[in-house]
Amino acid sequence: MNDVDEEREKRKDEEASDRAASSLSNFSEEQRALLASIVDHSEYAVITIDMNCVITSWNHGAARIYSYTEAEAVGNPLSMLLPHDAVDTLPGIMERLVRGERTDHYESYHRSKDGNTIQVSVNISPMKDRNDRAIGASLIARDITVEAAARRRTEEAVITERKRFVDVLDMIPAYLVLLTPDHRVSFANRYFREHFGEDEGRRCFEYLFHLDRPCENCETFEAMRSGRPHQWEWAGPDGNIYDIFDFPFVETDGSKLVLEVGIAITQRKAAEEALKKAVAYNRSLIEASLDPLLTFGPDGKITDVNLATEKVTGCSRKELIGTDFSSFFTDPGAARAGYEKVFREGTVHDYALEIRRRDDHITPVLYNASVYRDDGGTVIGAFAAARDVTAQKKVEAELAVQRRRVLDRLSELEMFQRLTVGRELKMVELKKEIAELRSANAELRKKVE
Template identity: 30%
Template structure:
């Protein structure tokens, strides 16, 4: 007892009170009641905890009897105290392992060397459908389908021969007659003397995995058949498109047999990668079909075009598990479209060139006709002659538009600022004669491109306003200034607006001079000249 309590007999006298001091505080009341009860009944047999002299907590088993005097008075207590700490810890470990086995989702059971089931956990009940009461004591061959009878016996023999059986895949029969795929691991169970006494089996139901493997196998077969039969480029992508799982390039693109995380850099041109990636990300976000025509780097290193279309394959939860796609080589089509576009541009340029030439012919004819009247003194200053000159100016303004279109790279829009400069200079040369010194100042927005529907009427307006300034603004002066301004006008309320209509850019065109100005009694609505009608 002194050894168990960590005491030395010569240094310590054991009394009942000092004995209770070494009992664990939480167990003192329990021990005291057991001892007092024994004084009446004669004995006690209990387990309790003590705290030894060195502070270590131990568990002891005490079996004691009360010694009575002749007068039946308790004299002493005589008994045995055993340290059962290690035994208790062993039982706790065993219980812990038993709890783990019982709570496992895997089937865990044991059988004797003759195949008799001796233990059966909850996981085994779920996998095979038998309760412990139904299967304990029966031969494990109950779980074998007819075509596999005797397989478990052979596996037990292999374990007896010290062979490891791990993740062995086979078929087993449930209580309801359903065949299931299982993966089993068999382990030997030894007695305390080291003798093989049983075999433990851990089994996992892999039926769903097998079905998925079969679906995948058939999918692979269909994919290979499709690749073999198709003339298209066939490819498969990971859910996030980071890896190309496979690509059959048909000589158009380089083949990819293994996972390829660098496919984007290998197949797509650097300047096209942001756009292609943006379309891919949108398809991933919406789980919709990816469809795009884009440039690619062909197997021979040259640049080609492909029309690519991929569909997402979804699992039962609606999540993408893979992308399956096909691409067509449209390089020749794109080259033909580009050639046609160039031909169309050339044709449009030729049309503008011919229109310009025809308008110049009309201008020359008007000039010749005006010259005929110019030699007749009676109508030299008449409205007829002025009308010829004004019409000629208008024709020239339209001819200049077609000339700008002919010189430009496109044919649908023209650089209006450049056009205004040339138009104003032509008008200045036409009207400024003698000693009259007219200074033309222009402040024009750079690269202001307008289409024909905008450029033609604006050109006519500039023609009329500049012509009027040259004809009427400086009657008695030797010098003057005409200003032409073209600038953008931003709408402050629309600067941060997400409304696309609100973000349309407005341009302001101003023609002014420092001449005599407009008469005070000038009435715009009463003027019926062609020029003012065009302006208004």
């Protein structure tokens, strides 16, 4: 039963008590009989007692609730309905009634004839004679045993549910707190208490930061002012950085509060900062590379480039990103075949292409590329590095010229050698012929002689 229902029942009991305690002097006999019938057949117990707390009347409602008949009840002390520890309260009640005071609606425990305990809602009002003197009291009791049991079960269920809810909040690895408009803590979970201590009635800025006025950088009450959720970051006195979520909150009594949830992000911020530095460092290495570096997607569209790529193409990074990879080469078909091979085979090595700069300057390069994947292993792009081989091509051309020169000289030497060797062979033959002639001449001389 809520407060509204209790107040309604209280007014009903008081009205019934007033009717029972009213003087009957102004009513006709017929009216008195009608009123007596109404009282007698009321579902509530309507009991009257004299100044000695002896029962003087007893209606059907009283008989139903307490199991005593009218004959058994009338003439007996009211104390027979009360538990032993409540009997001593009767003199005080009677003294207030003599002074004309009404006993406010209250709940109590009475006893029935069979000894069972009954929970009742009670109103006691004074009864006076024509001279306004107290002559007794009327008591109206309503049996609320079943109702009270249900209410207790509901209250116990609410308490149990609330405890479970608080236990859940205490398990959250974040703080949750309710703040009043005057900066006091209405509720705080375990995380908040363990990290910031107990408030002990102090305002948040007093026990968190030992200040005598609200923090200048506090944004907590922005949610209350705007009526909308508000998110911000806060450096707590425990050394942590918190991601704060504030929400307007209305208490059951209608009072406005702020529900604040704070999630520690110190480690995340440190990781983000480390990642930021790592990314900046890696980017600086990429930008420091003298070789053109770029990434492109499976569709052949460029997704990122370094400064060397901008220089070799004569196009800015903004112009390059989103354009087709193959469009910056003298042979777009060969370039397209190259990036298709990367996604088909996973890598390419020393793939020869020529980059055409915006001013038609040609730069010969050898491309090496490989695919990269997301966390799930899906290929999402390729990374390519182009090595400028202009100097190598120049050296190769010079070597080719030198080689041709060497070959030409070698050819000349071989021809000279052939001529020289031929002459030497002829001299040998000539000498041989001379020797043969001399020998023949000598033989002739001998024959002549």
